[in-house]
Amino acid sequence: MAETTNVDEITRNPTSIEGFSEEGESLSELNTGTEQLGLKKHSHGNAPVIPEASRGERLKSYDLSDFAPLTGQEEDWRFTPLKRLRGLHSDPLTGTAPTVTVTGAPNVLTETVERTDGRIGSAAIPEDRVAAAAWAAVATATVITIPVETVADGEVLVDLAGTDSTAAAQHVVIHARRFSKAVVVLDHHGKATLAQNVEINVEDGAELTVVSVQQWDDDAVHVSSQQARIGRNARYKHVVVSLGGDLVRLTPSSVFTGPGAEVEMYGLYFADAGQHLEQRLLVDHAVPNCKSRVTYKGALQGKDAHTVWVGDVLIRKAAEGTDTYETNRNLLLTDGARSDSVPNLEIETGLIEGAGHASATGRFDDEHLFYLMARGIPERTARRLVVRGFLNEVIQQIGVPALEERLSEAVEVELAAGNL
Amino acid sequence: MSTLEIKDLHVSIETEQGTKPILKGVSLTIRTGETHAIMGPNGSGKSTLASTIAGHPRYTVDSGSITLDGEDVLTMSVDERARAGLFLAMQYPVEVPGVTMTNFLRTAKTALDGKAPSLRHWTKDVKAAMGQLRIDADFAQRNVNEGFSGGEKKRVEILQLELFHPKFAILDETDSGLDVDALKVVSEGVNREHSKGEMGTVLITHYTRILRYIKPDHVHVFVDGRIAEQGGAELADRLEEEGYDRFTATETAAVQA
Numbered sequence: 001m002a003e004t005t006n007v008d009e010i011t012r013n014p015t016s017i018e019g020f021s022e023e024g025e026s027l028s029e030l031n032t033g034t035e036q037l038g039l040k041k042h043s044h045g046n047a048p049v050i051p052e053a054s055r056g057e058r059l060k061s062y063d064l065s066d067f068a069p070l071t072g073q074e075e076d077w078r079f080t081p082l083k084r085l086r087g088l089h090s091d092p093l094t095g096t097a098p099t100v101t102v103t104g105a106p107n108v109l110t111e112t113v114e115r116t117d118g119r120i121g122s123a124a125i126p127e128d129r130v131a132a133a134a135w136a137a138v139a140t141a142t143v144i145t146i147p148v149e150t151v152a153d154g155e156v157l158v159d160l161a162g163t164d165s166t167a168a169a170q171h172v173v174i175h176a177r178r179f180s181k182a183v184v185v186l187d188h189h190g191k192a193t194l195a196q197n198v199e200i201n202v203e204d205g206a207e208l209t210v211v212s213v214q215q216w217d218d219d220a221v222h223v224s225s226q227q228a229r230i231g232r233n234a235r236y237k238h239v240v241v242s243l244g245g246d247l248v249r250l251t252p253s254s255v256f257t258g259p260g261a262e263v264e265m266y267g268l269y270f271a272d273a274g275q276h277l278e279q280r281l282l283v284d285h286a287v288p289n290c291k292s293r294v295t296y297k298g299a300l301q302g303k304d305a306h307t308v309w310v311g312d313v314l315i316r317k318a319a320e321g322t323d324t325y326e327t328n329r330n331l332l333l334t335d336g337a338r339s340d341s342v343p344n345l346e347i348e349t350g351l352i353e354g355a356g357h358a359s360a361t362g363r364f365d366d367e368h369l370f371y372l373m374a375r376g377i378p379e380r381t382a383r384r385l386v387v388r389g390f391l392n393e394v395i396q397q398i399g400v401p402a403l404e405e406r407l408s409e410a411v412e413v414e415l416a417a418g419n420l
Numbered sequence: 421m422s423t424l425e426i427k428d429l430h431v432s433i434e435t436e437q438g439t440k441p442i443l444k445g446v447s448l449t450i451r452t453g454e455t456h457a458i459m460g461p462n463g464s465g466k467s468t469l470a471s472t473i474a475g476h477p478r479y480t481v482d483s484g485s486i487t488l489d490g491e492d493v494l495t496m497s498v499d500e501r502a503r504a505g506l507f508l509a510m511q512y513p514v515e516v517p518g519v520t521m522t523n524f525l526r527t528a529k530t531a532l533d534g535k536a537p538s539l540r541h542w543t544k545d546v547k548a549a550m551g552q553l554r555i556d557a558d559f560a561q562r563n564v565n566e567g568f569s570g571g572e573k574k575r576v577e578i579l580q581l582e583l584f585h586p587k588f589a590i591l592d593e594t595d596s597g598l599d600v601d602a603l604k605v606v607s608e609g610v611n612r613e614h615s616k617g618e619m620g621t622v623l624i625t626h627y628t629r630i631l632r633y634i635k636p637d638h639v640h641v642f643v644d645g646r647i648a649e650q651g652g653a654e655l656a657d658r659l660e661e662e663g664y665d666r667f668t669a670t671e672t673a674a675v676q677a
Contacts (some may be wrong), residue, residue: 331517366477367514371564374474374510375528375580376502385527388517389563 026298048380055282055312055346060125064136067129076128079308079340081276084247086193086221087167089130093137095166098192100142102160105152108182109145110387119143123201124227131225134195137169144184145175146208151183152182155400157282162192162220170196170333174229177207178231183209189244191217200228202236204258209237211398212252215410216245230290232258242269242277245409253282256290256319263292268394268407271337273302280310283326285319291353294326297394299387300337301418309359310342315352323353330361331390333383333418387415422505422587424473424488424620429484431472445484450582450588452499455614455621457631457656460642461664467511469642470592474508475501480582481677482520488587509577509594516564524548524564525583532584540631549582553609554677564648570597580610585613590622595630607633628660643667 033263034321058076070089072082082089094377102110113119120141129359142377146152158172186198202208214222222245232234242248256262283292298307309328330339343357372382391411398404421538433494442465450456458466470627472479473486475498477552486493488504496504518523525546531534537545552555553575574594581589591610611634614621623634629654640647641664648667649655 088549090488329517364517368516370476370498371510371514371516371526372519372524373498374502374508374582375524377528378495378498378499378531381527381531385523386516386518388518389520389523393518 003078015213021296024025025146026290028213039275045243055314055344056284056316058127060127061132062121062125062230062378064129064348067132076146076280076310079310080249080278084221084276085130087299088193088195088221088223089133091167092416093133093167093169093195094299095168095193097138097170097194098160098162098188098190098299100172101161102144103157103159104154105156105182107147108156109147111143111145112140113143115139115141117141117143119175120171120199120202122173122175123199124197124225124230126197126225127227127417128225129285130223131197131283134169134171134197136224137195137336138171141171141173143173143175146177146180146182146206147196148177149179150177151180156182156184157273158184158186160186160188160217162188162190162194164181165193165219167193170194171199172196173199173201174208175201175212176203176208176234178203179205181207183211183400185400186210186212186289188213191220193221195221196222196224198224198226199255200226200236200238202230202234204226204231205233206231207235207401209239211239211241211400211403212250213403214240214245214248214250218244218246220245221247224251225238226250226252228252228254228263230254230256230258230261230263233256233260235262237264237266237397239266239394240268240279241394241407242279243268243407243414245275245277247276247278249276249278249280251282252279253284254292254351255282255284256287259287260290261290263291264397265294265296266394266397267298268294268391269296269298269307270391270411271298271300271302271305271307272414272417273336274304276306276308278308280308280312281326282312282314283324284313285313285322285324288319289321290319290324292326293324295394296328297391298328298330298339299333299391299414300330300339301414303336305337306339308340310344311357312344313346313355313357315345315347315349315355315405315416320349320351321353322349322355324355326357329358329390332361332363333387355377384415388412421452422620423452424506424588425487426457426469426473426662427487428618430482431468431479431589432482433468433478433480433559441482442479442645443472444538445667446645446647448623448640448647450620452587452620453617454638455623455627455634455636456638456640457623457636458640458642459625459628459656459659460648461668462626464642465645466626466642468591468645470508470511470590470622470624473590474498475504486503494537499531507581507584507586507589509574509581509589509591511592511594511596513565513573513577515568517566517651519564520561521564525580528580529583545583549579552612553579553582554605555579571602574606575602575609578606580612582609585616586619588622589613590619590624592667593622593626594623595625595627601632604633610634631656635642647654
């Protein structure tokens with residue numbers, strides 16, 4: 001998988017390696033020529049879509065009625081099978097949300113607050129109908145606060161245990177006060193049909209890692225908006241790991257509000273037959289001298305396994321000195337899987353350090369296998385070597401050894417299930 | 421002392437136009453310590469021989485045999501052949517996503533030896549071999565062949581040759597795409613390993629220039645899936661002057677390799 005270093009290079013050299021496409025927009029072209037994938041031509045062409053003039057102009061509102069009912073033709077919903085949302089976009093969200101249990105780090109404060117609490121809405125404004133519906137439906141929220149200048153005493157483990165498949169709403173606020181430091185793990189599991197808002201407020205000089213693990217039961221549906229507001233000189237790392245669930249759609253965003261901040265966003269997803277795992281990111285460089293890095297990696301196996309990655313990076317006029325790079329890589333392990341990858345970079349100022357993106361989707365094919373086996377490596381080992389190595393880059397970023405180990409094992413289980 | 425013996429080998433491939441015979445009766449015996457150059461025009465079947473020895477699934481052996489010290493190579497899987505001591509330096513090494521060179525080399529070495537190499541010695545060996553082949557140290561952390569230039573890929577093939585110590589090395593156009601400096605570096609690597617006296621070498625090449633650096637004991641000229649002529653090093657000199665014209669002049673149908 002080749003990596004291109006800037007936008008120009010992508011244009012000049014769109015398919016430098018046989019069997020690999022770079023740049024998400026050319027993905028469907030490749031697939032068109034690969035009959036065994038059984039894919040339709042160009043995924044963009046299904047419905048007429050009126051694009052926004054800028055990603056920065058997308059509608060934001062706390063009011064559900066501002067969002068029109070979804071048709072599936074909206075730019076930001078065009079890859080999502082609405083029929084499988086189990087009513088999250090259309091029905092009242094009256095089910096029981098996953099039970100939240102917070103453990104670890106005794107010096108971190110956990111509260112359950114009424115929806116009138118001022119901290120709700122401090123970092124996020126809904127950007128789509130499901131997020132707005134969840135916003136409207138919740139009665140209470142869980143607020144996790146890392147106090148000023150406090151280093152959390154160990155990881156903050158937020159267990160979210162789903163017990164109800166009726167459409168439900170949930171709200172979590174993670175508030176890293178100024179100069180605090182913490183790792184917060186959101187561990188989603190069980191059964192659920194969940195519309196969720198996670199607000200993340202990273203104040204000036206704070207250092208926060210948020211890991212969101214989706215290890216749901218097979219039939220779970222989870223739509224989660226995870227918006228972060230990043231203060232001056234803050235460090236924010238966001239890691240998503242999506243393995244289980246029928247449909248998981250995450251929209252993580254990072255909005256810089258003060259200069260000198262750094263954001264890293266990582267993602268790992270492993271889709272099996274029939275699974276739909278979608279992630280749509282936004283990095284909003286609204287202020288000068290901030291840095292962002294995005295790395296998402298996905299593996300797919302089985303019929304109709306579908307992953308979507310859309311990475312929007314917006315460099316606004318004021319954001320001079322911005323340094324940004326985003327990468328998405330996908331590995332198709334079997335025929336019949338489909339991966340959509342769309343990096344978008346919008347630049348309103350030329351006075352930046354750097355801006356680039358790369359997207360590569362490749363197949364693990366017979367030639368890889370031959371090469372490794374010709375060096376004495378047995379077939380089974382060869383296949384696992386490739387997938388494990390590929391996904392490990394993201395797992396390593398978590399920084400919680402016990403969780404890293406658990407997720408590595410979970411990936412092994414996925415691999416074993418695919419008879420690799 | 422080992423012997424790699426190829427007897428009356430017939431190999432074909434499946435194409436859209438049907439089955440196409442490529443090798444039409446090749447016999448060749450290589451012993452430890454010998455260097456054989458296999459030369460010939462494009463499409464004569466040189467690379468097919470190399471890939472068939474390594475067990476590439478694209479090639480079907482219709483008849484004949486390949487044995488390594490009497491053991492039937494053709495019934496072995498690709499990885500078994502490697503573990504038996506056969507090494508193919510590939511003409512077009514593929515990029516393997518997600519696997520670092522370090523991880524790959526150690527996994528292969530472990531598979532080949534049946535036990536993990538001693539970490540201390542192994543790291544030192546890899547470093548030294550990379551240095552000699554003038555491969556940048558940071559390649560160890562890069563994914564196998566990913567983003568490597570053509571010349572870098574070939575050096576990495578020879579790096580593996582030097583680390584794995586095969587009984588027989590088949591170098592499939594290792595010289596193609598190399599500039600003079602890289603050609604020297606790569607040739608020195610092959611010579612280093614060969615000079616230990618425990619390896620037989622089969623050098624497949626279209627051009628004679630690599631033979632200035634790696635001296636063959638035997639030269640075989642492939643034309644249309646057969647050995648058209650064989651001799652000593654002097655045959656290569658003659659080819660350099662005359663080219664393949666005198667062999668191909670009588671050929672009407674070129675064969676794709």
